Amino acid sequence: MGRWLIGIDVGTSGTKTLLVDDEGRVVARAYREYPLETPRPGWAEQDPAAWYRAAVEGVREVIRQSGLAPADVAGIGLSGQMHGSVFLDRSGDVVRPPLLWCDTRTAEEVRELNRTVGRERMIRLAGSPAMEGFTSPKVLWLRRYEPENFGRVDVLLLPKDYVRYRLTGEKSTEVSDAAGTGLFDVERMDWSTDLVESVGLRHDQLPPVLGSADVAGRLTESAAAETGLPPGVPVVAGGADNACGAVGAGVVRAGRALVSIGTSGVVLCHAPEPRRDEGGRVHTFNHAVPGAWYLMGVMLAAGLSLRWVREELGHLERMAAELTGADAYDLLAREAERSPAGARGLWFLPYLNGERTPHADPHARGVWFGLSSAHRREDLIRAVLEGVAYGLKDSLEILRSLGMEIEALRALGGGARSPLWRQILADVLQVPIARLNVDEGPGYGAALLAGVGSGVWADVAEAADATVRVTDRVEPQEGLRLRYEAGYAMFRSLYQALRPLFREAARRSE
Template sequence: MFYIGVDLGTSACKFLLVNEAGEVCHQVTREYPLSMPHTGWSEQDPALWWKACLDGIPALLQGFDAAQVQGIGIGGQMHGLVALDAAGEVLRPAILWNDGRTAKETDYLNNVIGRETLSRYTGNIAFAGFTAPKILWMKEHEPALFARIAKILLPKDYLVYRMTGRFATDYSDASGMLLLDVEHKCWSKEMCEICSVQPEWLATLYESWQFVGCLQPEVAAALGLPAGVRVCAGAGDNAAAAIGTGTVGDGRCNISLGTSGTIFISRDRFGVDATNGLHAFAHADGGWHLMGCMLSAASCNKWWMDDILKVTAKDYPAEQAPITEDKLGRNPVFFLPYLMGERSPINDTDARGTLIGLSMNTTRADITQAVLEGVAFAIRDSFEVARSIGVTIPRSNLCGGGAKSALWGTILANVLGIPLDILVTEQGPGYGGALLAMVCCGRFATVREATDALVHVSRTIQPDPALTARYEERYRKFKQIYPTCKALFKELAD
């Protein structure tokens, strides 16, 4: 039997065909453009995601018996606002997770409604990327379209809707809307009233592995699949990636170096830190998790390599080659990785990328190293928030495109001072989606049973005490840069 895992990303949709043994038998990727009509804006047409499915899934099945496919699970980019009218048609391009237009709305929620109130209702404060501020922005700036809203979905839920005809979401993805009472796993009546959201606009809530519906006959035919294929609710990308990396159960951790960067700490009970610097969300395993999310991680390296140095991905290793072991922890150049503003833990849409420490002796490799280190230091910021509330993180998994760089893995292990495990199969949210589909179809009784059986460590990056000590000193200096620049960022934005 086969299971399809879908990773609905910001720049591409990735499809995995996974067998009962957890082996990835085939994978296909379909890319699509990102629209940035104004500085700080980030939008996408949901039709592009569906087109990727219509093209990608049949290509995925080539050479395989489609009749053996049992289920589909989707892990998707979180927080995006997909507004539909009464006919189920998209009203406007989806406003994505990394969109920064909602500074005013975020400020209103945090400082007028109040952080304590928001945390009481949802377990979280407002971040510009969350869905609720986008809804308020749409109400203010596009009132005619707002008046036509009949349903509000998240990106992966739009694909579930197109596949099954049902409006569904899961707790992990819904946690990032700022409309869910995360602790009690229900929609917050108070937040709906604050954001002028009608309860009927919201999708039915499910656990991530739960069955939503079978493929509609016409959709099954278009995808080249049997009509009986089961579709589960799926999960937000980070929760799905955590399933795919076996980050299940209390105290397990996963760090992802994707377009965004995340530190994901699985917990068996709900809890928040004093400043809400970390998100307190539901997990796809039925529990909860703490998560720090930085808006630009591997995308910082891509920006530096592609847009500034004008090299291609195959040249990335050559650019990193001059960064030898003796240079680690000794770089005089620092980089703030806030190219799109920042979420965790500073929550500042005005923050911007910054290089500091340049001199006439600075080399191209120094700046490349600073970019990699800056991302690692920013992840450490969230790591420190978790530590401040007594969370112990003895080790972590490492996944995402950035994890392919041995140098970056070494830097991160030593900045954090913990071992980082690299997995045998690391396919991010798509693999987690496939495992959720297995549980949905009865292949495994629980998510934990699935991950224990199928997720295995390939190798471990061990920190070096001497290098960790050097990076500790560098991190203390890095920590001073943002507070020093904060007021200037605001002034420049104004």
């Protein structure tokens, strides 16, 4: 068997598949989309069969693109969206469409868990308070509203684990994804009896928990026929999307951290021990690196804020992009460059869909503040870029308050490709922002885990060190430090002043 690796990332919008060689070069990539079902407002469900079809098609596509002999594939790794609930019956069939991480129907179940288990105890055991997106309140919801389906549940899996089950016939999970369920003791690295029983499950309804680079099974005859690969290819356990993203960015040692601007925004740092935020503002989860954890703050509308601007205000940029082939986001950034630091006294609160870190406030909403007739479109756009940076600074300051030493951040995601946005991040956060030689997201980390499990590299740190390197750094501009410190203070004050009005606006919109 060869030394080529496949990484499969089961995302919310689609599945990305990468073919990577043993030096970390991406040889081929494929992407397959699938729908997100919203049968009611606030609900989010998907068909797990669509995940599997997308994975199978993606594997066939990267093999076709590369011209590689299928027998040269050494291993497969999987990453996936966290917190989803895939309920299987005794026959291995899906009981009902999974509730996804972005499903918010479980507000009452979250209140129940934080009341019965206790919010502080939830944080101590699970590394985070109960939240609507997590798995445990989804189980409570099923028990309460669909008791017949609840009675059929034989095992609970997470999205990527379901795809791996279809590939191997083996039902299991691994530490980094289990950590995001709200049922896992992140310090003991095992299912918590108290948390499992709090939602009415039995231990035998939860799968075995493996290490992220452990071989979880091998490709079955039927899956081999569907993918075009030979039977018996090792399939490693893989990891949650954020854990795999960290592996793929080389955040596998103490002192390393990343900032990601995708649809959401993330500040994540490697932690050699499970430090927790007593307020539950950031999450403490198990890493895909054995015996390690990561601390993570999440904002809900990072790149989404600029996407909203592109769709609603960027008509000229979109037209120019269609005519010239340029990227509409690049054109928006060029316009924002004409606005000075501070956007001429304009602030943007990037809370389009509520906010997680640090406010855990579903009622918060987006705001431009300080708008006058002197402002231009470039100021509106720059204020959005700065507002997202201020929101990410909230997470960074919390991580530092917990004793995490963060001297630089590795930048990932579509937003990090903008030189202007990277400079704004460096200036607002007052840390160097580093770019990497590869920015393929969680699928790349999944491929590296496959390499460890199949013997290409000895461990996760060796895999990351062999493949991921910093290519350039943006340094903070000292002359802007005081301006952005004052701007950040104003940003924080604006949320506190508007918080009661957000709640009143939500009440009036019901």
